[in-house]
Amino acid sequence: MLADGHIPEGDLCRSRTDADVGATLADVLARELTGYVVFEPQGSILLGDDERAVVTFEAGVPVLAYHPGSDAGGAAALDALTGELFHAELYELPASALAAAHRVDEFRVAPTAPARRLAGDDALVERTRAAAPDERVSEEDAPSAVEAFLADTEGIEAIREEARAEARSRAAEWGLTGQLDDSEEGH
Amino acid sequence: MVEAFAVASGKGGTGKTTSTLALGMALAERYDVTVIDADTGMANLLFHTGLDDADVTLHDLLLAERDVPVSAAVYDRFGMSVVPCGTSLTAFESADPGLLRDVVAELAADTDVLLLDSPAALGSKSAVLPIVLADRIVVVLQPTVPSLSDGLKVQEYARSYGTETAGVLFNRARPDEDVDAVADQAARYFGGTTLASVPESDAVRAARRAGEPLLAHAPGDPAADAFHEAAAALDVRAGDAAGVADRFRSAVVPDRP
Known part of the structure; x- marks a missing residue:
């Protein structure tokens, strides 16, 4: 377990119930916390410890996420934190105590990923990006070519229209017109 | 009960055959599953199932005057019925893709789930037939621009023939790729559900x-x-086997051009 094995226990500096993830991330950023937050879904005492998730921070900026219950790390671990209220405990640690865990690449998340995916708060995303070290913003957080491609709705609609037209003309070529799902042709 | 899925990708290298067989094996825990290598021009399934030396393959069933029953090309492997395709170019050239519908119709009569491992291309009649014949498609994608673009094309081709998307499967995801974010964005354009994100694996x-x-x-x-997660997320619809078989048989697929 990453949380037990590689991250030593820190000093509890805040514990809140009914915490939403966005407010907690904002709090961590304002405090410039170096350490970690344990998120436990409300009511998970009945569910056991498996539902807890851990997010670590350097100077208030998220570094990695881990969900011991599913052994999921990185972006996948963030899924465990979607859309609920949590009991959140903030722990402080020296950066050196986190260094080993922070080298586990597959558990790392983009600095703004938790705010973007869990809080949906653009202002918080911007504040987190501004606080993140340059190399983390440029390496991990620039919109990827894939994201840019998928954000271009007009470009995608053009691809789809072209494919539809091509499918129709080829169907004619191959004698498959009768198979087309086309109400105009009385299919 | 039967539903026929074409496992399609548009682009090669997405791990379509691996995905077809993995979905097939996972679904075989709940259903009677038949997997057909419908990629008649670039057969691959036989190498993944230890059937390299299979005597009778789909190619033999696609001959105008075939002398073997469909059952001769069906092999029980790994809890599934597997219909491999051969790799001989001559056999491919003499095979009539239009006969695929008869073969599929016959196999559909006796199984719950049919998976058609479809060609990674849309440029010929034999390449599109699996998506024409299937009830729905499963699109195998990688989180890259070329793969997404080709996946969208396959989906539009399939929709043109009334074949909707059952789900998309992101395959060969590298640890540095935020596939969940890509999948969220892509879900706006693809039908069905995001079945799973499968990590790249040695x-x-x-x-x-x-x-x-x-x-x-x-x-x-x-x-x-x-x-396994993907197979659990795939909602297999109960259909009437006889109805499906009839539909395949009545599909007006003329001789090859």
């Missing part, structure tokens, strides 16, 4: 070398877990 290549499906070779691998 076990896939090892399984291929061993001539076994991933789920048989490395059942505990994270990629195998993800395929």
Whole structure:
């Protein structure tokens, strides 16, 4: 377990119930916390410890996420934190105590990923990006070519229209017109 | 009950055959599953199932005057019925893709789930037939621009023939790729559900070398877990086997151009 094995226990500096993830991330950023937050879904005492998730921070900026219950790390671990209220405990640690865990690449998340995916708060995303070290913003957080491609709705609609037209003309070529799902042709 | 899925990708290298067999094995825990290598021009399934030396293959069933029953090309492997395709170019050239519908119709009568491993191309009649014949498609994608673009094309082709998307499967995801974010964005354009994100795994290549499906070779691998998740997320619709068979038979697919 990453949380037990590689991250030593820190000093509890805040514990809140009914915490939403966005407010907690904002709090961590304002405090410039170096350490970690344990998120436990409300009511998970009945569910056991498996539902807890851990997010670590350097100077208030998220570094990695881990969900011991599913052994999921990185972006996948963030899924465990979607859309609920949590009991959140903030722990402080020296950066050196986190260094080993922070080298586990597959558990790392983009600095703004938790705010973007869990809080949906653009202002918080911007504040987190501004606080993140340059190399983390440029390496991990620039919109990827894939994201840019998928954000271009007009470009995608053009691809789809072209494919539809091509499918129709080829169907004619191959004698498959009768198979087309086309109400105009009385299919 | 029967539903026929074409497992399609548009682009090669997405791990379509691996995905077809992995979904097939996972679904075989709940259903009677038949997997057909419908990629008649670039057969691949036989190498993944230890059927390299299969005497009778789909090619033999696609001959105008075939002398073997469909059942001769059906092999019980890994809990599924597997219909491999041969690799001979001559056999491919003499095969009539239009006959695929008869073969599929016959197989559909006797199984719950049919998976058609479809060609990674849209440029010929034999390449599009699986998506014409299937009830729905499963699109195998990688989180890259070319793969997404080709996946969208396959989906539009399929929709043109009334074949909707049952789900998309993100395959061969590298640890540095935020597939969940890509999948969220892509969900706006693709039908069905996001079935799973399957991590890139060395076990896939090892399984291929061993001539076994991933789920048989490395059942505990994270990629195998993800395929199980995908199969669980796929809502197989109850259909009437006879109805499906009739539909395939009545499909007006004339002789090849």
